[in-house]
Amino acid sequence: MSRLMLALGLGFLWLPILLLVGYAFSASAIPFQWGGFSLRWFAALAADERLLEAAWLSLRIALGAATLATLLGGLVGWVLARQRAFRGRALFGALAGAPLVLPEVVTGLSLLLTFVALQGLLGWPTERGATTVLLAHATLGAAYAAVVVQSRLSQLDRGLEEAAADLGASPAQVFRTITLPQIAPALAAAWLLAFTLSLDDVVVASFVSGPAGTTLPMLLFSRLRLGLTPEINALGAAILALAALALGLAAAMLHRHSSHSGRDRGKAG
Amino acid sequence: MSVLLALEGVSKRFGATLALDGLSLAMERGEFVALLGGSGSGKSTLLRVIAGFEAPEAGRVLLDGADQAGVPPQARPCAMVFQNYALFPHLSVFDNVAYGLRREGLPKLDIAARVGQALAMVGLEAMAGRRPHQLSGGQRQRVALVRALVKRPPLVLLDEPLGALDAGLREATGQELRALQRATGSAFVMVTHDQAEALALADRVAVLEAGRLVQCAPPQELYESPATRFVAGFLGGANVLEGVAGTDGLLHCPAAGCTLRLTTLVPPGSRAAVALRAERITLSAEGELPPENAATGVLRGVTYQGAGWLCTVALAGGQTLRVQVPADRAVPPPGVPVLLEWPVAANILLAE
Structure with missing residues (x-):
């Protein structure tokens, strides 16, 4: 019974994506019709310079925006978690979180x-x-990022930082050797969140962009009006493959890092 | 021996509560002092003031004769063992212990040697590569202890170091603690709410009540001549008898319905209180009531405690006394009248 539920749940999540990947390899010119195996749409994708340009731009914007967002949000989270009382703290907290609940149309327009x-x-x-x-x-x-970092920081045992200071660490050393490693997973999560948010945003980008700033989602939406081609399927499959590769690499790095450091110190002791 | 730590009239306030109230205490190099008190007595706050995590509003903290006002925790010559150990979860046991030495900028080889030595001292060499979450509670406690000791600080502060261990492990770990303290020669200040722990381990026990130091004395002296009613009650749960002093060196206690002979002179007519330990009282079923240091009552309850029986006896005057009877003696059934007697030396006159 539980296996059936699991299969249903996984199917619900993954069938549409598998379908998209399958049709990406179809020879037919209609996106939802099977016409035999072919890589022609991947070839078309590779030749579509406008689309590749937009994808490259989106990637660069997402990288920059995620990094900036993690820095700014990290600072806000720090203030909210660590500065216990100052005038306007509650207001500051509410304002910092406002973009989470504001409709994107409002955010986009106000930014414009x-x-x-x-x-x-x-x-x-x-x-x-x-x-x-x-x-x-x-x-x-x-x-x-502010929300993610704040919640991690407020869970953090202040005793760890006190212990480090007690053992002779200056405030900067405490931050670098104790606090930062503790909140690193939260910072990474915040970065990834901001990255994906930027990568698939179309509403805010449509408001604040100009002629030279067509991101991938904006391009896709504009093409929708002209009708879909299976090239989009191929693009979806390619993005999926890239994401899987990145996740796999990250997991492998995390795994190697943890087991490696453990072995290393064992030898030293 | 020279004075290592001197506290002079230290006061600390949290909002409306006075956590420390003009507390003064001096301790010598290599001494083991236990800070004993109930929750809210200020004992943990005192430790944090010494370590530099809290700044006192009044008074001075002197370490090695140097005033520590404005000196941050990282610059103070003391190391703390935290109640929850505060081991760094992202670092191995080796790195946890090495943390303080690395901050001193010692050469790598020296650090490895000293950490190895320190871990060997508590039998944890094999655990050097583990993370704190892979250790048992007792092992974690020892890592926390060694992490503080490896810097060879003249003063080690311990906040309920045995509090998180189960009862079976406590006594052995306490002895280990004491042995380590002797071996390293560091002075220890240990916060505890467990009187047995304090009496067993410390050179001197400082009893705190509501942020004030009530009495500081070697364990035996503290137990045998408690200065105040609080100390008498806190250590071993002594009975306290109140009365009015007579001209003949006697204390008449109406609530107990008995007369005590005092070994110390008290002005006639003044009120006085006497502590009387449960194990000093002899309980018998019948006999003639002596004129002093004895009382009659009715046995109310009997609790078996392994090493003996704890009896509660309602005295003629209305007061209830706790009496300890050794296990090899017979205890009459509850409800029967009993006779209580005790030697003159058992009467401890309380200062307050």
């Missing part, structure tokens, strides 16, 4: 207004495009 106003006041940003999308995504991602 901000960028336009900034351009009028400071002359920067001179045009809307990749930079504005990156900043917008960083803003959105920082809210998520």
Whole structure:
């Protein structure tokens, strides 16, 4: 019975994706029709320069936005978890988390207004495009990062930091050797969250982007209007393969790191 | 011997509560002092003040004669063993113990040698590569202890070091603690709420009540001549008899319905309290009531405690006394009248 439930659950999650991967290898020109095995859509994908350009841009924006969001959100999370009482703390906490609940349309529009106003006041940003999308995504991602980092920090045993200080560590050393390793998983999670958020955002990007800033999701949506081709299936399959590869690499690295350090210290002792 | 730690009128307030109230205490190099008190007595706060995690509002903390005001924890010559051990979960046992030595910037080989030596001292060489979560509670406790000792600090602060261990492990670990303290020559300050632990391990026991030091004395002196009613009650749960002193060196206790002979002079007519330990009282079923240091009552309850019986006796004056009877003596059934007697030396006059 429980196996059946598991199979149903997994099927619910994975069947649509498997279907997409399957059709990516179809020779037919209609995205949902099987026409024999072929790699022609992967070849078409590789030749589609506009699409590849958009994918590359999306990737770069996501990398930058995730890093910026983790830094900013990490600082906000730190303040919320560690600064016990200051004037306006509750308000600050609520405002920092607001992008989580605000409709993306509102966030996008308000960011657009901000960028336009900034351009009028400071002359920067001179045009809307990749930079504005990156900043917008960083803003959105920082809210998520703040929540993740704050919750990890408040679970952290302050006694560990006190013990480190007691053993002669300066505040900077305590942070580097004790606090940072403890919150590293949360920082990594925050980064990944912000990364995926940026990679598949279309609403906010549509508001704040310009002619030179067409991200992959924006391009896909614009093509939807012209009708789907199985190239999109191939793109989906390629992204899936990349994601699986990245996850596999991360898991392998984590595994090697933990077992390696254990063996190493054993020898030293 | 020279003074290592001196506390001079240390006070610490948390909001409306006074955790430490003008506390003064001095201890010597290599001494083992237990801070004994109930919860909220300020004993843990005192430890944190010495370590530098809390700044006192008033008073001074002197280590080796140097005022520690404004000195951060990392610069103080003391090491702490935390109640929950506070082992670094992401580091191996070796790295946990090496942490303090690495902060001193010692050469790698020296660190390895000293950590190896320290782990050997508590029989944990084989565990060097493990993470804290892979150890038993007793092993974790020893790692925490060794992590503090490996820096060879003149002063080690221990916050309920045996509190998280199960009863069977406590006594053996306590003895181990004492042996390590002797071997290293460091002075230990151990916070505990367990009076048996304090009496068994420490050179001197400091009893704290509501942030004040009530009495600080060697275990035997503390047990045999408690200064106050609180100390008498806290250590061994002594009976306290109150009365008015007479001209003849006697204390008349109406609530107990008996008369005590005092070994110390008390001004006639003044009120006084006497501590009387349960194990010093002899219980018998019949006999003639002597004029002093004896009372009659009715046996109320009997509890078997392995080494003996704990009896509660309701005295004629209304007070209830705890009486300990050795296991080899017969105990009459509850409800019968009994006679209680004790030697003059059992009467301990309390200061307050």
